[in-house]
Amino acid sequence: MRGQAQSSGSRGLVGWGRIPPFEGAAMVDAEIRELAAHVGEVVRIQGWLYNKRSSGKLLFLVLRDGSGYVQAVVFRAGVEERVWAAAEALTQESSLRVTGTVKEDRRSPGGVEIEVADIETVALCPDYPISPKEHGVDFLLNNRHLWLRSKRQHAIMRVRNELVFGIREFFYTRHYVNIDSPILTPAACEGTSTLFETDYFGEKAYLSQSGQLYLEPAAAAHGKVYCFGPTFRAEKSKTRRHLMEFWMVEPEVAWMRFDALLDLAEEFVSELVARILDRCQQELAWLERDTSKLEPATSRPYPRIDYGDAVARLQHKGFPTQFGDDFGGDEETALADESGKPVMITRYPAAIKAFYMEPDPVDPSRALAVDMIAPEGYGEIIGGSERIGSYEKLEERIREHGLPRQAFEWYLDIRKYGGFPHSGFGMGIERVVSWLCGLSHLREAIPYPRMLNRLYP
RNA sequence: UCCGCAGUAGCUCAAUGGUAGAGCGUUCGGCUGUUAACCGAAGGGUUGGGGGUUCGAGUCCCUCCUGCGGAGCCA
Numbered sequence: 001m002r003g004q005a006q007s008s009g010s011r012g013l014v015g016w017g018r019i020p021p022f023e024g025a026a027m028v029d030a031e032i033r034e035l036a037a038h039v040g041e042v043v044r045i046q047g048w049l050y051n052k053r054s055s056g057k058l059l060f061l062v063l064r065d066g067s068g069y070v071q072a073v074v075f076r077a078g079v080e081e082r083v084w085a086a087a088e089a090l091t092q093e094s095s096l097r098v099t100g101t102v103k104e105d106r107r108s109p110g111g112v113e114i115e116v117a118d119i120e121t122v123a124l125c126p127d128y129p130i131s132p133k134e135h136g137v138d139f140l141l142n143n144r145h146l147w148l149r150s151k152r153q154h155a156i157m158r159v160r161n162e163l164v165f166g167i168r169e170f171f172y173t174r175h176y177v178n179i180d181s182p183i184l185t186p187a188a189c190e191g192t193s194t195l196f197e198t199d200y201f202g203e204k205a206y207l208s209q210s211g212q213l214y215l216e217p218a219a220a221a222h223g224k225v226y227c228f229g230p231t232f233r234a235e236k237s238k239t240r241r242h243l244m245e246f247w248m249v250e251p252e253v254a255w256m257r258f259d260a261l262l263d264l265a266e267e268f269v270s271e272l273v274a275r276i277l278d279r280c281q282q283e284l285a286w287l288e289r290d291t292s293k294l295e296p297a298t299s300r301p302y303p304r305i306d307y308g309d310a311v312a313r314l315q316h317k318g319f320p321t322q323f324g325d326d327f328g329g330d331e332e333t334a335l336a337d338e339s340g341k342p343v344m345i346t347r348y349p350a351a352i353k354a355f356y357m358e359p360d361p362v363d364p365s366r367a368l369a370v371d372m373i374a375p376e377g378y379g380e381i382i383g384g385s386e387r388i389g390s391y392e393k394l395e396e397r398i399r400e401h402g403l404p405r406q407a408f409e410w411y412l413d414i415r416k417y418g419g420f421p422h423s424g425f426g427m428g429i430e431r432v433v434s435w436l437c438g439l440s441h442l443r444e445a446i447p448y449p450r451m452l453n454r455l456y457p
Numbered sequence: 458u459c460c461g462c463a464g465u466a467g468c469u470c471a472a473u474g475g476u477a478g479a480g481c482g483u484u485c486g487g488c489u490g491u492u493a494a495c496c497g498a499a500g501g502g503u504u505g506g507g508g509g510u511u512c513g514a515g516u517c518c519c520u521c522c523u524g525c526g527g528a529g530c531c532a
Contacts, residue, residue, distance in 0.1 A: 053490095053491045053495090054491085054494090055488060055494080055495085056487075056489055057488085057489045060492080062492090073490080073491090076489080077489085091483090092482085107492085128482085129468075131467090131468060131482045131493090132481080133493065134468080134493095135468060137524085137525070139469090194530085233531070235530050236529095237530065242530085242531070246532065248532065326531090328529090329527090371532095379532080382532080383531085426532065428531090442532095
């Protein structure tokens, strides 16, 4: 093998022997994730020191480079004195380049380790704030820019990345067109929620709380569309299920009726869960996620419960829920935990849903609306509906909700110029990441959480 | 906005109204296979701010600030 050093050295051979830095054997830059393919070779890793353990004449360096983690071993007798000194001086999160031979070793976490020949310290890290022990939430969030380097946070962001890619692939392969909605908007989308206000050259503008209204015109242009971007809610929510800024994916489909929408939501979620289980095994293991809790969500169908039945079930369980109420967190949890799968609650009273939702033809006091509730207390991950197709009906709803008609002229135009049935839903990314990863709070599901009283870093 | 909890070393937390403590991190020393390594030593404090009760306050009271959990609202 090329990596096996031929050099001797008066200090004697250890392991593969003393390896002269940058001479003799071929050396390649490698990412840690691909080290298993380089066993026996001399490679160079560029990264940071994650942790260090020493044992006299032996030093263990845990390196990370973003692609993974690997243990590097420095034998005092096997390297030049300056290399040993460099290794001893390394502090947590110092940046460095390590050259050495890749070896299989059962004692090493990951099965592969690097026998160090040379160390180039790029920058010593002084007093890294996040030690390998426990920390409080406030402290970690103040250091979110550094916390992202931690193994657990690394794993969560990998799952999020896989989810986002899965979402885009799901729609792309089904010939949906990505049409993004504006973030700066002139008026409230749904009228009720509190919006972040900003100055737009002397006019008031608001940060979008949903891309949906802008997506409906695009559905008339392309048939099947989706948007995917950040949305903003200025509600002073202080719960583990809320962020001020979160990401939402919203498909909107021309000619799709309510029942087909339910099928779409179900197919969407089940495929995404299966994808994560398949492709993020390592990450879920690091997160100690009990994946048996996710397995049921990979198979369809999901239970579909009529709102009226849901109320009856809750009352049977002892909740004080009345017909006409919206469900709280505990009620959602009780409904979803019956089957261990996400459940879809359908046909809510129109009074507690948005103005643009199509009335149920059987009972016009109900809306063709659906909420999908994730199990294990993760709450609503999807909210959707069939949209009102008729100009007159929408006009009436805008009036009933006391919305400024002028601001919705363009929205009414969709019904005026060739109205059509259409449906869509929105899915909150962080809630799904949170559920998949088994997080106890949404704040870990987004790189830089925006919460009440927190805008730093 | 409302209800509840908390703020002590860089970090996580102890401390009947009576001398301010531990673990981790840091520094120094030891150890040739560690897995959040371990062992020994050292350094590290205006107990969130202000006011009050008391011989004496980290501890009790008032007030403000900050954070956390929950409710409402929602994804």
